Amino acid sequence: MGIQEVQGNSKAQTYQKKKNAGRGEGFQESLLENLKYREQTGIDTQTEAKKKTESVGVGRIGMAAGIRVNAAAMQEALQAVEVRHMSYEESDHVKIAVTEGYTLKGKREEGADDRVYVEAKYDDGRLEAYQVEIDRVSENTQQEIERFALETVREA
């Protein structure tokens, strides 16, 4: 009895495989059609999707647990730079986010008023630093580092 059941199962599996194989062919056909269509129209769907996600702030989740650094923001206003180990006393503006697990220190760059140096320290020991070009930051930015850089300019 037990053997018959096993045999029965294996038959079902063979049937499934055949069915899937057929679907696979169908999929391949539609994929080829789509590829042809894309070549004709010149639409790069990957780039389109990337643009859409970045515009709503769902880009690459940055190097931090607490702070999301959008890939688009990294290319434009934000630039990762070397950590200078700036103290609170040297900073123009300080944000302490205990519940988020990080601190931010900001200072306007000397001789370059449109640039702000931002240092982030996380409670897992990581240290990161960014240079923010203020002219490229939107007043309504949702990006934490950019927002903090704007606050630093106001405070300095």
Place this chain on the structure above:
Amino acid sequence: MEQKWSYLVEEYRAMLYRIAFSNMKNRADAEDAVQEAFLRYMKDEKPIQNKEHEKAWLIRTTIHICLDILKSGWYQKTVPWNESFESAAKNIYLPYQVRDDQTLEAVLQLPTHYRNPIYLFYYEDYSIREIAEILNEKEGTIKTRLRRGREEVKKLLTEGRP
């Protein structure tokens, strides 16, 4: 007071007061603890290797004095001076820090083993390595306490209890 000691007091008084306040939660006891730390330093005259070592010694001693006071029988029988948190915490912020009394109050309510690492990390800007050295703990222990302490602060702010 000798020039050496006046330099020492000038250099560390404000920082040690803030650390003592985070433990004692009132001005008078915090000032007493800092004075006691300076007195011990002056009396002992231990061979101090460098400035960092000196600073770490003073912070560690201040914390130990605070904990000794808090544990003492006479202190537990006393009633604290009725001072508003807002006025007492006035000197704890540095001028460029964004004031957030609610979070600070929650941090000060934490048990000692979470409170001191969190206070030193966020409010005094010490690194995990430095805190481990000051508190004589492993870096991994400090990381864990920072993470768990943060969760406790969240609970205090949302539910009103740790």
